[in-house]
Amino acid sequence: MQSEILLIEPKLTFIKKTGLAMFAAGMLFFMISFTAVSRISPLLFFILSVVLGCAGALIFFFAQLKESPIPGVKKNNIMFLSMTNRGMLGWMTAVFLTGMYVLIYWFPELLENVIRTFDSLSYTLNGNPANQWFLYGTLYTVAVLVMGVRMIIHNRHNKYQIIRTISVMFFQLILAYLIPMFIVNGFFFTYFWPLKYEYLFPASYDYLIQSGGIGMFMFFWAAVMSFIATPVLTYFYGKRWYCSWVCGCGAMAETLGDPYRHNSDKSLKSWKIERWMVHSVLLIIIIITALLWIDNANENFILKDFSHSAAKWYGFFIGAMFAGVIGVGFYPLMGSRVWCRFGCPMAAVLGIIQKYFSRFRITVNGGQCISCGNCSTYCEMGIDVKSYAQRGQNVIRASCVGCGVCSEVCPRGVLRLENGPVKGRYELNDDYLR
Amino acid sequence: MVKSKNMNIVIIGNGITGITAARHIRKRSNYRITVISSESEYFFSRTALMYVYMGHEKFENIQPYENGFWEKNKIELIRDYVTFIDTENKRVDLAGGIVVNFDKLILATGSRSNKFGWKGQDLNGVQGLYSLQDLELLEENSKNISRCVIVGGGLIGIELAEMLRSRNKKVTMLVREDSYWNNILPAEESEMINRHIREHHIDLRLSTELSEVIPDENKNVKAVITKEGEEISCELVGLTVGVSPNIDLVKNTDIEHNKGILVNEYLETNIEDIYAAGDCAEFRTAFPYRKNIEQVWYTGRMQAEAVAQTICGKRTAYDPGIWFNSAKFLDIEYQTYGLVNMNIDGEKNLYWEDPENRKAIRVVYTDDGVIGFNLMGVRYRQDVCLKWIKEKRSIEDVLQDLGQANFDPEFFKQHENDLIEIYNSKNSSHRVRLKRKRGLFKFAN
């Protein structure tokens, strides 16, 4: 006699199959949308591709609730799956994502038919026909929302993750999508200099000031956020208030990127490369911004041409290639935070504040660490968390975005993200490691 | 920093004990350090083997140090098996034919899985889980099978069950006791784990013992038979009935041993300049409330540190301090501090449980103050708990400050008040109130 307990076996249930079928059909219609066929009824094709695909994905994720009804860390088999372990599917996904970025940034004419299927939505939101950026913004937001639901379902035992994910979904949908698309064309209330470098360029200053009250407010907003709110909030909460709660790049990394977070490189060498790169980018954008302002004030500035072309090249190589194409396209290969880690100048600024002037740290709980390595493995920023935990030292790293996943996956309850007195933050707590 | 070019330290075993000793000796001296071990090239975390099988991590992720660490710190590693210790001439023989001389020797040979002489215990498909090789064997043995039986209800047994469930195997667990791990866990917590094991679709058989394992025609396991005579068919049997010190190496030497290698509180064996620490060591006299043989990660680490000090000239006794431990039973984290479930004279227990969310908090105290904390699904601060135990804080003091001990992530529901309410409902004379909850700006210590 075998107990009944054994009889229940999770498998590809009917509901899951339905969800997957809908998602696959959505992808198929999305491909057809590239052809002139979609002109018959763009709206219909929008529904059949985007809406159907998303609905399918959501059904699939919700089905998992039933399949593994007990909340807890869900990381089984991640290192075996082709999709998440840089296998064939992962590689194909990387090429696909990268390719989409290249098309959107530089070959929008190839997307003409697809863009038309987004017209109805665009007209509803702002009265204009869709363009490549509307397509991009919509797909981006949809990805954050759908994969955000997945993130919440997977982490439903952890309230920090639930609230944080809702936060990035909210900021992406409202402040980085609806408001810019709907009210103030193209202004993102969630991005600031130096990440959105052009907001503090003289040209946007002139443009915004000339466009009256709302424009003045926007410039004022951008400046206040960059120079006052950023240091103050980072002092109290660490850079997480932005990187894993507000920022759109972070939103994508924490939702679509979550299944790939372990692919970040943890070696000391990559840490070294990271420090060089991210601070260089920061330095470059500071210099460019300064040059543009000097040029603005001084008609006969000798570096006039240089500063303008430097700004353009920065926009191409860093703004588009690095932040966009590589930043998201390489998720399946290099983890979800390639841009945030190696390139983002905002992260560099926040990191410096976090390291030297902040109350934030990850506290290590006495001598409970068993060096199992889960924390390091799942740190998307490639921080070797266990190297701190196993010697009883609080984790204070410029790059830590405070996603809280290390604390969540630790099977021994060793790590806690917290804000406390700056004094004593760095003290070694190795009483139990004798 | 002790300087002596000629001092030659040899350590057998590259587990947490051997490696901690090596690291601490390196910190304090420039002695020559050689670590000899046969299981793996580099130190890995034994406690994390399960995560490799479940696909949470790769093997390289469970190596606590980068491979370059050893050379950088001048710790020589030899991968070989030690066959003999010549205590007279102070040298060890390796299977590969090399002979290594030592001035001081540390034995950190760890444990091995118990087998109790069951019929059929050596059939194909019957195995324990201790070493890297066991993990590789499990990978082999669990291919293309669907039914497993695990014998033994300890920490490794439940880990093995979780591992096999992650690959959708059907798992039956035979546990001799009438409730899971109830020699350590108090009744309520043990019962909570019973339920949790079952909700993970693991067929938990309590008060059930193995009688024999029976083979098919190819000497593969076909089924197990319990002492009650029930036959349970299966293709894999996991034997996880505890571990014992690995003392093969000292058996034919004059190093005294019982179950483990006998040591005093300085971890010295009966032979001068030879020490033993970690899982393989057995104390001649046990420390109060402790076992003679301590088989956990933390104690191995602490013992190794004491040995390192002694070897570097500062003779230091192992001070076990207040007991602490932690584990995870499937999805339920467990932390424990101090004396729990030990039936101390005059002990009282304050217990709160949220069965639906699989959480429990237990504070054990006497009239002299708190003596233990036991947490299921809730994280508490080690610092704070041990300090209260050491200071013998009164239960009421502890309860009103309990917020300081909470170590759960931000925004988690805090349950300290639930515990206090239970206390107040039993002791109506004076009511305890929680002084401060943990908050976003508030901080313990």
Ligand SMILES: Cc1cc2nc3c(=O)[nH]c(=O)nc-3n(C[C@H](O)[C@H](O)[C@H](O)COP(=O)(O)OP(=O)(O)OC[C@H]3O[C@@H](n4cnc5c(N)ncnc54)[C@H](O)[C@@H]3O)c2cc1C
């Ligand atoms: C699956 C599993 C899970 C565990 N989980 C936990 C946990 O969560 N928390 C906890 O506290 N403890 C846990 N433990 C126990 C913990 O892992 C051990 O207490 C600890 O690893 C012992 O360390 P050690 O260095 O003393 O011995 P070991 O880690 O066993 O190292 C000894 C090494 O010496 C080698 N060796 C032995 N003899 C020779 C020889 N003659 N020549 C060469 N080399 C030799 C062995 O091959 C081995 O590599 C777990 C154990 C297992 C098996």
Ligand code: SF4
């Ligand atoms: S250290 Fe932890 S909180 Fe910080 S980024 Fe890494 S996983 Fe996230």
Ligand code: SF4
């Ligand atoms: S996950 Fe926890 S126990 Fe494992 S190495 Fe990290 S801090 Fe240590």
